[in-house]
Amino acid sequence: MLKMSGKTRLVARLLSKLFMSLAIGSITILSLMFIKYKFVYAVEVNNEDVGYVASKLALEKRIDDYLVNGESDNVGYVISNSRLKYELMLVEKNIETKDEEVFAMVKENSDVYYKVYAVLVDGKEKGLVGSLEEAQHILDSVNEKQADYINKSTVELEEKYLQEYELLADVEIAINEIYEPIKKANTVVEIKTTPAASKTVSDDVLYALRDNLTSLNFNVPVTNYIVSSRFGWRSSGYHYGLDLAAPTGTEIRAAESGVVTYADWLGAYGYLIRIKHNDEYETYYGHCSKILVNVGDTVEKGDLIGKVGSTGRSSGPHVHVEVRYQGTPLNPEVFLYNN
Numbered sequence: 001m002l003k004m005s006g007k008t009r010l011v012a013r014l015l016s017k018l019f020m021s022l023a024i025g026s027i028t029i030l031s032l033m034f035i036k037y038k039f040v041y042a043v044e045v046n047n048e049d050v051g052y053v054a055s056k057l058a059l060e061k062r063i064d065d066y067l068v069n070g071e072s073d074n075v076g077y078v079i080s081n082s083r084l085k086y087e088l089m090l091v092e093k094n095i096e097t098k099d100e101e102v103f104a105m106v107k108e109n110s111d112v113y114y115k116v117y118a119v120l121v122d123g124k125e126k127g128l129v130g131s132l133e134e135a136q137h138i139l140d141s142v143n144e145k146q147a148d149y150i151n152k153s154t155v156e157l158e159e160k161y162l163q164e165y166e167l168l169a170d171v172e173i174a175i176n177e178i179y180e181p182i183k184k185a186n187t188v189v190e191i192k193t194t195p196a197a198s199k200t201v202s203d204d205v206l207y208a209l210r211d212n213l214t215s216l217n218f219n220v221p222v223t224n225y226i227v228s229s230r231f232g233w234r235s236s237g238y239h240y241g242l243d244l245a246a247p248t249g250t251e252i253r254a255a256e257s258g259v260v261t262y263a264d265w266l267g268a269y270g271y272l273i274r275i276k277h278n279d280e281y282e283t284y285y286g287h288c289s290k291i292l293v294n295v296g297d298t299v300e301k302g303d304l305i306g307k308v309g310s311t312g313r314s315s316g317p318h319v320h321v322e323v324r325y326q327g328t329p330l331n332p333e334v335f336l337y338n339n
């Protein structure tokens with residue numbers, strides 16, 4: 001053990017006393033300081049002093065959350081235009097902090113892009129809705145309404161991010177408004193509602209029908225023939241078919257597969273065969289000398305169904321061919337020579 005002299009002991013005691021009073025003094029000063037002062041962050045937004053905030057951490061977290069999620073469900077993304085700078089400071093305790101105001105300022109300085117869905121019809125925007133469900137409902141409804149049309153419109157959805165927009169007020173009304181022009185553009189509908197045999201169709205409809213003919217591909221029903229009369233106006237009236245002149249007895253073959261719907265005499269047609277190919281298309285073969293099928297027979301494309309003759313109102317051996325769409329005669333040449 002170290003042996004101290006009396007003098008040394010005195011110095012040690014004095015030093016220890018000094019340390020004690022220094023420590024107590026520091027604590028007292030610090031305590032007094034925190035009664036009067038507090039730590040805050042001085043904030044600059046885009047190089048402009050805006051005051052103090054109590055908690056940098058809480059404010060930053062709130063801003064991050066706002067930028068990621070926005071304040072409502074349909075916010076796509078938020079771009080902040082605020083650059084914040086913080087400086088830790090000790091200020092008098094009664095100085096007010098402005099956390100709320102700084103957050104409001106950041107919001108004010110942000111560009112909010114909302115996620116909406118545009119409904120496009122043939123590439124043209126018809127309106128906006130706020131949810132994918134609504135958009136899908138419009139698309140499905142319009143497609144259902146135009147399901148039977150030949151000239152279908154293309155309905156598509158497009159995700160959009162917009163700062164300002166106006167949503168369609170009523171989805172059901174919107175569906176009708178989108179559908180009406182499509183309905184009008186589909187002249188084919190007129191054929192459906194007025195299937196009178198004496199009607200003809202415009203060239204636009206005729207070629208649209210042909211272009212939409214995917215499952216049927218008609219063949220000319222006879223070989224070694226000459227066209228003796230075309231579809232259209234004649235001095236005797238409107239000619240609803242194509243006359244193919246060939247010697248009596250020439251084989252007539254089904255232009256396309258189908259079911260025989262008529263196989264008998266019919267006035268000016270003489271012996272007539274009709275074949276239904278689907279719910280819309282039927283072909284006629286008139287003036288036959290022989291009918292080789294019966295009503296209800298299923299025939300394949302190219303099957304022998306009858307023979308050329310000159311029965312009914314006819315000036316010589318030929319087959320009168322008609323192509324009908326929902327009962328309306330179409331120009332057969334457009335369909336028979338389409339391959």
Ligand SMILES: [Zn+2]
Binds near residue numbers: 229321
């Ligand atoms: Zn004819």
